[in-house]
Amino acid sequence: MLNRKIGAGMALVAGLCAAASIASAQTNAGEEKFITAKQEQTAKRLIEKGLKDDTAWTLLESLTTEIGPRLAGSDAEARARDWGVQTLKRLGFKNVRIETFELSYWSRISERAEIVSPFPQRLVVTALGYSPSTPAGGVSGEVVRFETLDALETSGADLSGKIIFVDEAMTRTQDGSGYGVAVQKRRRTAIIAAEKGAIAALIRSVGTDSHRNPHTGGAVRGGAGLALAPIAALSNPDADQLTRALRLAKGPVRVLVDLQTEFKSTAVSGNVIGEIPGKSDELIVVGGHLDSWDLGTGVIDDGAGIAITVAAAKLVGDVKGKPARTIRVVMWGAEETGLWGARAYAKAHEEELARHVLAAESDFGAARIWKFQTRFGDGALAKAKIFQRLLHPLGIGPGDNQASGGADVSPLRAAGVPVIA
Numbered sequence: 001m002l003n004r005k006i007g008a009g010m011a012l013v014a015g016l017c018a019a020a021s022i023a024s025a026q027t028n029a030g031e032e033k034f035i036t037a038k039q040e041q042t043a044k045r046l047i048e049k050g051l052k053d054d055t056a057w058t059l060l061e062s063l064t065t066e067i068g069p070r071l072a073g074s075d076a077e078a079r080a081r082d083w084g085v086q087t088l089k090r091l092g093f094k095n096v097r098i099e100t101f102e103l104s105y106w107s108r109i110s111e112r113a114e115i116v117s118p119f120p121q122r123l124v125v126t127a128l129g130y131s132p133s134t135p136a137g138g139v140s141g142e143v144v145r146f147e148t149l150d151a152l153e154t155s156g157a158d159l160s161g162k163i164i165f166v167d168e169a170m171t172r173t174q175d176g177s178g179y180g181v182a183v184q185k186r187r188r189t190a191i192i193a194a195e196k197g198a199i200a201a202l203i204r205s206v207g208t209d210s211h212r213n214p215h216t217g218g219a220v221r222g223g224a225g226l227a228l229a230p231i232a233a234l235s236n237p238d239a240d241q242l243t244r245a246l247r248l249a250k251g252p253v254r255v256l257v258d259l260q261t262e263f264k265s266t267a268v269s270g271n272v273i274g275e276i277p278g279k280s281d282e283l284i285v286v287g288g289h290l291d292s293w294d295l296g297t298g299v300i301d302d303g304a305g306i307a308i309t310v311a312a313a314k315l316v317g318d319v320k321g322k323p324a325r326t327i328r329v330v331m332w333g334a335e336e337t338g339l340w341g342a343r344a345y346a347k348a349h350e351e352e353l354a355r356h357v358l359a360a361e362s363d364f365g366a367a368r369i370w371k372f373q374t375r376f377g378d379g380a381l382a383k384a385k386i387f388q389r390l391l392h393p394l395g396i397g398p399g400d401n402q403a404s405g406g407a408d409v410s411p412l413r414a415a416g417v418p419v420i421a
Helices: 004-019 038-051 057-068 073-089 148-152 177-195 234-247 298-316 340-348 350-355 378-394 407-415
Strands: 093-118 121-123 125-127 141-145 165-166 200-204 233-234 255-277 283-289 325-334 357-361
Touching: 004 283, 004 298, 004 357, 038 298, 038 378, 057 073, 057 298, 073 093, 093 125, 093 233, 093 340, 121 177, 121 234, 125 200, 125 255, 141 200, 148 165, 148 177, 148 233, 148 357, 165 177, 177 200, 177 233, 200 234, 200 255, 233 234, 234 407, 255 340, 283 298, 283 407, 298 325, 298 357, 325 340, 340 350, 340 407, 350 357, 350 407, 357 407
Parallel strands: 141 165, 165 200, 200 233, 283 325, 283 357
Antiparallel strands: 093 121, 093 255, 125 233, 141 255, 255 325
């Protein structure tokens, strides 16, 4: 079940920022005067309500059951946008709308891989986003294994007509930094494969799991809009199996890879936006991304983020009276396939970015929050301590001032908008 502490914490931060001064205000005694006693009591009530509220769970169940997978640019993602509009209106948000944008569309049709010799057997794979198709019937060739992406990049081996296998495993870390390292092979391998003449590429699935459900994700696209070589992820057990086959074989191991995909240069997606109007034109932006990959229902990535931020903003909206600032919830579209919605939002709202006083995306699952990070200017660092103090009873410790804020707010962060995570 969703960890209610996430919603409670998000409600606290959104509510406090919507009510209190972000700009540095010094008292005569030189102390920060950030929140009043009344505002602090309101913040504590938001935490109490958030710990009891089931709105996020209800929203997540609805989105992932009634809509299901929501591939960027698909009809399902369009239905999800309609769901978002209806949900925000029903919950009392104002100025609800969809801001559309164009993107290139990719989807998988079929995927198959097998060891042809010397140990014939099926391998479980999934195509990476924007992988081109192989020729009908697939391609087969000798597998060349590289323990790391760096080993592939620096290799002088002749890989013409070969199938590359990058076997670099993801390291489990509490802060998710292992993922950031592991995804580099997903992004770079197809590029290197094409440069070195390989006919296809396989990577070990990005994840620390041990099931046969490989993790998909986008590969870096070339000038034609697709990755430069057919590329797929092997489930972790299948990557282990292929590694053992290479070790035990007396000669070359040959593999067949058959990927069939669809690509359209132009499709439509959109960002769903709803607001809790404030007394000023300053904005607090929170949200998650509405799209998901097609292999699951997008519960964790990122249905949970949508549910958490909508429910948290509603808690603030239920407080009597208008907040000092407008709280804007954004359900970003087409994050998974290249931050299309993030860039579209930043471009569409370029003239008002100076009025964005805080931004945050929930896109890191729904488990326990263990630290609170900021990226504030030096003059506002004292404010972070207020948040940290109020979040401490939830078991949330202080973090550093290097927060990313989430992928979809990265263009806002680059423009100087303060972010939290």
